[in-house]
Amino acid sequence: xxxxxxxxxxxxxxxxLIFKTADHFxxxxxxxxxxxxxxxxxxxxxxxxxxxxxxxLSFELAEKRxxxxxxxxxxxxxxxxxxxxxxDTVNNILSMKVDMVVMxxxxxxxxxxxxxxxxASIINAGDGAHEHPTQALLDSYSIRERLGEVAGKKxxxxxxxxxxxxxxxxIFALKLQGAEVKVCGPKTLLxxxxxxxxxxxxxxxxKALEWCDVANMLRVQNERMDISYFPSTREYAQxxxxxxxxxxxLNKEIVIMHPGPINRGVEITSxxxxxxxxxxxxxxxxxxxxxxxxxxxxxxxxxx
Ligand code: CP
Numbered sequence: 001x002x003x004x005x006x007x008x009x010x011x012x013x014x015x016x017l018i019f020k021t022a023d024h025f026x027x028x029x030x031x032x033x034x035x036x037x038x039x040x041x042x043x044x045x046x047x048x049x050x051x052x053x054x055x056x057l058s059f060e061l062a063e064k065r066x067x068x069x070x071x072x073x074x075x076x077x078x079x080x081x082x083x084x085x086x087x088d089t090v091n092n093i094l095s096m097k098v099d100m101v102v103m104x105x106x107x108x109x110x111x112x113x114x115x116x117x118x119x120a121s122i123i124n125a126g127d128g129a130h131e132h133p134t135q136a137l138l139d140s141y142s143i144r145e146r147l148g149e150v151a152g153k154k155x156x157x158x159x160x161x162x163x164x165x166x167x168x169x170x171i172f173a174l175k176l177q178g179a180e181v182k183v184c185g186p187k188t189l190l191x192x193x194x195x196x197x198x199x200x201x202x203x204x205x206x207k208a209l210e211w212c213d214v215a216n217m218l219r220v221q222n223e224r225m226d227i228s229y230f231p232s233t234r235e236y237a238q239x240x241x242x243x244x245x246x247x248x249x250l251n252k253e254i255v256i257m258h259p260g261p262i263n264r265g266v267e268i269t270s271x272x273x274x275x276x277x278x279x280x281x282x283x284x285x286x287x288x289x290x291x292x293x294x295x296x297x298x299x300x301x302x303x304x
């Protein structure tokens with residue numbers, strides 16, 4: 001069975017194929033009838049063990065626009081609360097003739113673990129602080145759409161790199177496509193040895209922004225920290241916030257990205273998040289076409 005567990009397991013050709021397929025689906029979802037009948041014979045379960053707005057709705061829309069049957073599962077209102085294990089939960093769902101599982105889970109490696117124990121195609125919709133592969137794919141797709149290509153572009157990922165699955169998947173995806181990648185944030189939120197992934201490190205936001213073509217602004221993930229971190233939210237905003245004053249001090253335009261959800265007034269101010277060169281809602285829109293492509297390509301490998 002084939003899965004999408006992380007960008008780590010893809011190569012450049014896989015990404016090219018996903019993007020070419022997404023180009024087709026982007027055209028489809030801009031038609032008056034936004035659906036194709038391709039996956040009428042497939043059933044997909046969306047399993048969310050952690051909160052989500054964009055990813056959950058985007059996967060569900062992608063599945064419905066491919067004409068798949070869809071069931072949604074939220075751990076908070078399920079028998080997980082009565083002590084049922086992950087494998088039992090998924091095997092019970094699969095016994096109802098489900099072909100594919102999209103899963104978000106707070107534990108790093110949850111999708112990898114599941115893929116070894118159940119007979120279904122698994123798509124990782126975010127596993128703890130590990131990977132969020134479809135987010136990285138839609139991010140690169142959006143850079144390609146805005147700037148023509150990803151190769152050779154300078155991308156800085158700003159913020160809480162330590163707890164960010166978006167950062168790790170983006171680093172893998174951007175490097176595969178030949179972009180230059182820098183990470184920028186307070187030392188306390190940068191993983192040790194991050195340079196071993198082929199990225200450079202900058203702790204001065206202005207210098208990082210002067211260098212880049214694209215800035216991907218991340219949220220500080222307080223929910224993944226069991227102690228209060230340094231710097232405080234106020235200190236973080238003072239040193240790492242992307243605001244109008246900072247943008248105007250650069251002698252160029254940069255593309256601004258954010259995976260969402262935004263903490264307005266912390267990592268980015270509202271005027272910047274809503275500016276013309278911010279492609280934050282384009283990222284969300286592209287997520288549907290990119291996820292349609294991923295699901296379609298994986299479904300083509302299911303025996304049916
Ligand atoms: N970008 C992202 O994963 O958002 P959600 O947590 O709302 O799905």
